[in-house]
Amino acid sequence: xxxxxxVIGVALLTFIVNAQEATLxxxxxxxxxxxxxxxxxxxSSKDLEIKxxxxxxxxxxxxxxxxxxxGLEFELNEDQKGIEKYAEKVAFSMIKFCPEVLAxxxxxxxxxxxxxxxxxxxxxxxxxxxxxxxxxEIKDTLGKTQKFLWLNxxxxxxxxxxxxxxxxxxxxxxxxxxxxxxxxxxxEYIVRKKVxxxxxx
Numbered sequence: 186x187x188x189x190x191x192v193i194g195v196a197l198l199t200f201i202v203n204a205q206e207a208t209l210x211x212x213x214x215x216x217x218x219x220x221x222x223x224x225x226x227x228x229s230s231k232d233l234e235i236k237x238x239x240x241x242x243x244x245x246x247x248x249x250x251x252x253x254x255x256g257l258e259f260e261l262n263e264d265q266k267g268i269e270k271y272a273e274k275v276a277f278s279m280i281k282f283c284p285e286v287l288a289x290x291x292x293x294x295x296x297x298x299x300x301x302x303x304x305x306x307x308x309x310x311x312x313x314x315x316x317x318x319x320x321x322e323i324k325d326t327l328g329k330t331q332k333f334l335w336l337n338x339x340x341x342x343x344x345x346x347x348x349x350x351x352x353x354x355x356x357x358x359x360x361x362x363x364x365x366x367x368x369x370x371x372x373e374y375i376v377r378k379k380v381x382x383x384x385x386x
Contacts (some may be wrong), residue, residue: 208251212244213278220286235360235382237286239305241275242268265363268304304378305360306331307386310352313345321345321380323359333361333378341383356386 219240308325319335345352360382368375
């Protein structure tokens with residue numbers, strides 16, 4: 186009886202793993218097709234990073250049901266580790282269909298990991314505040330608000346400066362990365378979202 190249960194368990198596990206690989210292969214293949222359509226070889230490294238990151242996030246939404254049933258699940262705007270795990274799996278599958286794309290990233294595993302873990306948040310600007318450091322608050326269609334640190338120059342920053350107070354209410358897509366820094370007030374390391382790019386919609 187125990188032997189039968191073990192056999193069934195192994196068969197079930199094999200089925201789940203194969204199903205997940207099949208879904209990841211679909212995502213990898215569609216990502217490769219998309220990047221070839223936009224002629225990735227003509228793109229700058231930064232533009233390629235953004236297009237690759239956005240595409241695999243879009244495809245996660247498309248195949249979310251299948252991936253969740255296979256145990257690959259995360260919150261798009263919150264679970265950095267989950268996104269990185271998903272991105273690494275997609276990158277691995279992409280090797281089968283377009284290894285030349287990954288080769289474009291300096292043949293460095295860390296570069297690929299950084300590239301495909303790009304995050305973004307879409308909504309309207311609620312306010313931009315701060316004295317020595319600007320914080321941009323964005324509210325999405327569900328009423329959820331996220332805060333983003335404006336630490337350095339990024340694509341879209343000049344337009345934000347020109348708009349000034351008129352930026353409030355503008356619909357944007359904010360690309361960001363999670364950064365860790367030490368808080369003297371809390372006496373611990375904390376993670377905050379740093380703006381990498383702002384795209385006006």
